[in-house]
Amino acid sequence: MNAATDSPAAKAAHPVPEASATPETKTVGRITVDDPLICARNVDVFYGEKRAIKDVSIDIARNQVLAMIGPSGCGKSTFLRCFNRMNDTIEQARVAGSIKLEGQDIYDRRQDVVQLRARIGMVFQKPNPFPKSIYENVAYGPRIHGLAADRIELDEIVQTSLKRAGLWDEVKDRLGAPGTSLSGGQQQRLCIARTIAVNPEVILMDEPCSALDPIATARIEDLIDELRASYAIAIVTHSMQQAARVSQRTAYFHLGDLIEVGETDRIFTNPRHKLTEDYITGRFG
Amino acid sequence: MTHSILLLLLAVLVLLAFWLGERRSLSLVGGGRGIRNLHSLPYYYGMLTALWCGLPALLVMGLWLLFQNTVITGLISAHFPGDWQALDAGQRGLLINEIRNVVSGQITLEGVRPQVLAAAAEYRQMQSIANLALSGLVLVIAIAGLGFAHRQISPTLRARNAVERIFEWLLLGCSTIAVFVTIGIVLSVVYESLRFFHVVSVHEFLLGLSWSPQTALRADQAGSSGAFGAVPLFLGTAMISGIAMLIAVPVGLFSAIYLAEYADRRFRSVVKPVLEVLAGIPTVVYGFFAALTVGPALRNLGEVVGLSVASESALAAGLVMGVMIIPFISSLSDDMISAVPQSLRDGAYALGATRSETIRQVVLRAALPGIVGGVLLAISRAIGETMIVVMAAGLAANLTANPLEAVTTVTVQIVTLLTGDQEFDSPKTLAAFALGLVLFLVTLALNVVALKVVRKYREQYE
Amino acid sequence: MSKSVAETRALVEKSLRRRQWAERRFRAYGLGAVLLGLLFVVVLFTSVFSQGWSAFRQTNLTLEVFYDPAVIDPEGTADADTLAVADYPALVRAALKQRFPDVEGRTATRQLSDLVSSSAANVLQARLTADHSLMGKHETLRFLADDKVDQLLKGRISRDLDEADRALSDQQVQWIDALKHDGVLSLDFNRGFFSNGDSREPEQAGVWGAFVGSLYTLGVTLLLSFPIAVATAIYLEEFARRTRWTDLIEVNINNLAAVPSIVFGLLGLAMFLNIFGMPRSAPLVGGLVLALLTLPTIIIASRAAIKAVPPSIREAALGMGASKLQMVMHHVLPLAMPGMLTGTIIGMARALGETAPLLMIGMVAFIVDVPHSLTAPATVLPVQVFLWSDSPERAFIERTSAAIIVLLVFLVVMNATAVVLRNRFERRW
């Protein structure tokens, strides 16, 4: 199904006093979407005493790419990692607020992080294939989650995932070669293939192209655009061009605050907040 | 060997449990295609069943075996004939040892008293009853565990989480063993030492000047215990360790300096491993070398010069121990010297300092705390070293400052007091534990201080 | 106040010679220390090898024996009991007498038969028990010569010594020379050294019993310490949150690593033997004590190996929805395994050379039999070295050195394996 993106009302020039469903927030722009897959409300993240994310609320829509931009250290990665609870792995990190996936609080005590991460996949900044064969890299997820009943089905999953990641033609003759023997761009596509092999609902990407050259970057961006048809995607990026190219919605973070959210076209052509404007016009370091 | 058969049986049961658990989980959801309806992979259901089957049974078996001998011993000593009941603890210990030896077949039966044989027969009988009971108990527990887990299996059972929880507890359990080892050491050494200090006062032990534990053999006759003044041992240990450090510190330190600051890569890559060979040689080899080669050589040398050198002189043992410690000092100092940042050296060179001036006045000064820490660790090593001194140092506790004479050390005395036939509970045996306590405390203190110093130093340059 | 440039330069130059001299001296000290260290290595090895090498060959004496029915079985019953208690030494004596017919008198005969090892009689008994048809026949056999004969031929007993100071009498030396002249004395590879257990007779003593004891003991050590150490390392690195408790564990491990080994022996004696009533002299207890001793070493190495696995691998696994245990088992552990194994082998090498704690738990007993189970009395290689080094016989000196050589070879093999493992599998990230 095709969920609506920003409503026409959000495109209007004036700040929208939303309906009562909209939570109170300092953020400029509409943080909600009509058919949200994930709703984050009043999220705070602390690293020990340090408050890295301050009371952020935002929705993630189905079949849409949400770009998160902002200066270095503003907490984009931190916030992204909240969605699949990767912050659990950092000992001093503490998350407050609520994040709901289809109405289910993912920080609920009964929530199994393993199941959560199978539903919300993640691609990291530096390609990090396992030091195993290409095949094993992709097959790993289906194996641990028991997605394939037999070897034939597993082969099928591996093949389709590699195809969807646009890597199949390059590696089909050497599936047994170590994943680390691929080029950086190929490795990153392998990581994407690995993620979609589990058939997640959401894919989180933390600067997936920052270690790649422009050509590899372009391929990944195309890939993201294709994947949007099946997944909700949240991507952190430092490149405003990239955000403009691949995303439909953009969120601008500053020092742990979510400053402004809106349709990508609108944010880049008509930012409402001073900080957003400074950042996208390059006046901000 | 009934225990190995029992273990084998248990292993078979565990495998069976795995298979049953896996099969049941699959059959509940109608085979391979229905796997998605299971909370976890079938493997985990098998694993959970196997763990329930094996773990409690193994735990019970381990505890049982740990205490079986003690319990049986207690039971048969309750049946001892009247005149045996009157024995004091030491003689009773010897007696029990003899019975155990008869049971395990380690001694010939000729000349063994009939009462002992009878007690041994009783012991054996109890042993076989105990083994039978153990086998039954273990198998029952295993099967009960299997049945329990098997009944629990349902598609919604969070088998993976359960298995992981169990494994995490197992890991935690393993990591606490280190703590238990320490507790075990402290308890065993302290307990026996306390009993020793009932007989000999702490004051006498730590400050007494005469050590002759052998006379304690007569203890049960006249109530006179031997002399347990450990000062000669402490001084002997200090002398030998001191000689060792006199060799090891300069040689180790200077070779570290040379290898780190002067030698080229090729020289270093050949010489360093060769020197480290010294660290890998078992100490018994050093002991043999000291006793057979160095000791006589020193004595002959002494004869030539006109000095009388004991064939088990402190000098020989100390020299060889020093050689053993060289690589320890040199590799630690090497680490410390390499950790000094290049910028400090550059600063000195830029002022026109020569290499040796830079090393002495800048590098060594900066690395000093680390090196001191290393030397402290080396001293603790020297104090605790046993085989070299057992083989090359003397047995007689001489109170002397002359390194050419024979002295004895703490570790030598521990070994001599505890090897051979022991009488349990005699002050002679207990004295070894008191010495062990002193040794443990002194080395512990040295280690704690040394590790602190080294860590501080490391942090400084990280 | 301040000096002129020229003045300064003059001052510097004046001190220069002294400083350069000091520089050279310092450097010489360093080189001297290194060379001294190397010298120690060389002296140690030459001393051991030069003394031990000869023990790999052993003097044998070829004799023709007659299985004399009149001696073995005078009544002609031919039953096993008679064969078991027969006077086999008499056969050996007779065979020697045949070579030296003019030897008369008890003392002389005893001296003569002392030239052959007491094992000769056992050989004859074994042969006859196995094959009754030998009775009444002649057979030429090679027997072990006595250790003193062996030492004389190897030049370790000097002929120039006064007879009173020499282990062999002049008469015996003459006999030996005669035997040698006849070509019946031969120096052969010393097979017994590698296949026998301990013995009071040097020529019959071998390291096999101690070697097997070492294998059993190390087996127990490995089986206990490796899994426990790896589990501890995994727990501390991957699961434990930093709490007082884990801090305590850490401090404990670091301190245990430096506790003198003999203290572990005290623990073994007080706990395992006295409280739990485990058997003395057994590889089981020895292995247990050595396991506790090597535990800290292996834990420290394993933790380092786990730390070296880059966090990105962990993130990748967790990001895929692997559970923590799956992450460890599927990714971290395989990558850390070479490092852990290297650490384990080094720990095992240390355990192999360890002697003192084993003395405490009675592994110093004199044991002839090759151990056949974990609870049978046994000894280990380094303890065997210690026991032999204490023996008065001249021939035990070379055997001690030879046992050391065996021990060192064992150690070299282990360490070489560790190095190969490290070089082959170590990943640099």
Ligand SMILES: Nc1ncnc2c1ncn2[C@@H]1O[C@H](COP(=O)(O)OP(=O)(O)OP(=O)(O)O)[C@@H](O)[C@H]1O
């Ligand atoms: N493990 C951690 N412990 C303590 N503080 C952390 C940790 N990780 C991040 N921080 C802090 O939290 C803040 C946000 O970090 P985060 O990595 O989310 O920034 P970012 O927006 O992703 O930056 P970049 O664009 O450079 O990746 C920073 O100030 C950072 O110093």
Ligand SMILES: [Mg+2]
């Ligand atoms: Mg980031």
